[in-house]
Amino acid sequence: MGAAFFQHAxxxxxxxxxxxxxxxxxxxxxxxxxxxxxxxxxxxLEASGSEPSCSSRPSRGEN
Structure with missing residues (x-):
């Protein structure tokens, strides 16, 4: 469902x-x-902003 929503967006x-x-x-x-x-x-919605912000936290699967 998430992939379908993302494609729609x-x-x-x-x-x-x-x-x-x-x-x-x-x-x-x-x-x-x-x-x-x-x-x-x-x-x-403001967390998404017009320019993406970077997080110092690792992504899933990264340590």
């Missing part, structure tokens, strides 16, 4: 990929849709 320009990486950014349109349709609040 890409197809509708709710998110954009950053190059060939796994990094994505939520677009202004995506933020509006996620607020309206899923009830996600401002704080949850």
């Amino acid at each position: 890409l197809d509708h320009s709710w998110v954009t990929r950053k190059g060939m990486t796994r990094i994505v950014a939520v677009t202004d349109t995506g933020r509006a849709v996620l607020r309206e349709q899923l009830g996600l609040g401002y704080a949850a």
Whole structure:
């Protein structure tokens, strides 16, 4: 289900990929849709920002 939702978000320009990486950014349109349709609040969507932020925590499977 997650892969299908992600593909739908890409197809509708709710998110954009950053190059060939796994990094994505939520677009202004995506933020509006996620607020309206899923009830996600401002704080949850601002974490995605227009530019992705990096975390110092390792990804899954990394130690």
